[in-house]
Amino acid sequence: TVSDNEIETVDVGFDVDEQEGPAPVVAVVGRPNVGKSTLVNRILGRREAVVEDVPGVTRDRVAYDAAWSGRRFTVVDTGGWLPDSAGLAAAIAEQARLAVDLADVVMFVVDATVGATDVDEAVVEILRRSGKPVVLVANKVDNAATEADAAALWSLGIGEPHPVSALHGRASGDLLDAVLAALPEEAPPETFLELGGPRRIALLGRPNVGKSSLLNQLAGETRAVVDSVAGTTRDPVDELIDLGGRTWRFIDTAGIRRRHRENQGADFYATLRTRSALERAEVAVVLVDGSEQLAEQDLRIISMVVESGRALVIAYNKWDLLDEERRHYLEREIERQLHHVRWAPRVNVSAKTGRHMDRFVPAIDTALDGWGTRVPTSKLNQFFADLVSSHPHPVRGGKQPRVLFATQAGVRPPRFVLFTSGFLEEGYRRFIERRLREEFGFPGAPLDIAMKIRE
Ligand code: GDP
Ligand code: GDP
Helix, strand or coil, X not given: CCCHHHEEEEECCCCHHHHHCCCCEEEEECCCCCCHHHHHHHHCCCCCCCCCCCCCCCCCCCEEEEEECCEEEEEEEHHHCCCCCCCHHHHHHHHHHHHHHXXXXXXXXXXXXXXXXXXXXXHHHHHHHHCCXXXXXXECCCCHHHHHHHHHHHHHCCCCEXXXXXXXXXXXXXXXXXXHHHCCCCCCHHHHHCCCCCEEEEEXXXXXXXXXXXXXXXXXXXXXXXXXXXXXXXXXXCEEEEECCEEEEEECHHHHHCCCCCCCCHHHHHHHHHHHHHHHCCEEEEEEECCCCCCHHHHHHHXXXXXXXXXXXXXXXXXXXXXXXXXXXXXHHHHHHCHHHCCCCEEECCCCCCCCHHHHHHHHHHHHHHHCCCCCHHHHHHHHHHHHHHCCCCCECCECCCEEEEEEEECCCCEEEEEECCCCCHHHHHHHHHHHHHHHCCCCCCCEEEEEEEC
């Protein structure tokens, strides 16, 4: 038998942190010069703390990992993001809308020495309508004498003003306590995944691949129902759409339907948004433009889905634009660049003509089934016994590691633990995954395969 202290765990599948889900997001919003950056630095303890390492970000980074009282969260300073062309009021309104979409909690910073301005009041309106928790920060209260300035901000009507001095640190601990209290409860993603209700789909893809056109096609006949049921405060941005006689929840359609002005930061926010949509989804439909070559960004989005452990469907859109030659090259591209996700169901559609709209539901069902497949332990061990005898691991340094036994530790996605007598090399692990899929399917599901090595 294998006792615990003889076991070394090597995770060859997912990053465990990834499974715990991303940290909640706190966005800092407010007019220029109210002290947002100073406050962010204060929260970070002035660490050089850039953690979001998102490829393709050309502007200064704006999201940072922070922690208070043992709770991790991500602080986003939306101050740097201002569309160039719009006037100040419009720009700040846009910033607030963005923050509301992205964040679990919004910190709204007002300069208490100035008091509430018209722009502040406009922002309050947006924040209030969103239903997201807001922590009102009355900044620049550097001493007790100016506390009355802070109290005057009760007039904004979004609750208690928290007087702080971001510059000197005064009362910033109390402020962070208030932020923590407003964060959503920490819930393991498993719990969330097993929630009932309509199945949850994230429709993903880089700009212009046809996401909003597709939504219109899908929602067209049934008219989309904007979700206004319980839980609205947490997800006011989804749509319930009837397809194939059932209701589905499309995550973050507000983000798809609303067009943000193109700007330097767009890519960065798109990545954050993709991540948070994935966090709430069960299955991702990644839309790519079949008439163009696969882009780096398409591949990156697909990787994000695989890493998130969600089910995956790949949809090639704009099929009406493809001629014989392009179809040929597309197949080669897929073979070359999407080999690692060849298990994902694929649909070739046109959001413009409506081609193959009826293929979405079967593809999504297939992926969700694969994602939730559980193999009985007896079958699994029969499979490994056969595999080990017909295709043993190559001998390395006089030793031949073997799979002793295996269990399926979970579903959504399927997770396996292999108890082995030595380290299985990469090629052999890939071989195991391929054979597992041949035997049991798992279409649309990334597999998480971990080893426990008994030396
Ligand atoms: P942002 O544009 O909202 O990011 O504002 P900044 O953080 O750049 O701050 C604008 C100015 O206000 C800077 O000169 C800061 O030093 C100053 N400031 C920020 N917080 C405080 C504070 O708590 N008290 C005082 N007196 N000044 C502050
Ligand atoms: P999004 O940015 O991903 O939401 O993309 P849109 O839905 O706004 O589509 C971008 C452009 O592609 C628009 O001009 C659409 O009319 C066009 N488009 C979308 N789907 C199709 C399609 O299936 N065929 C063709 N020919 N054009 C499409």
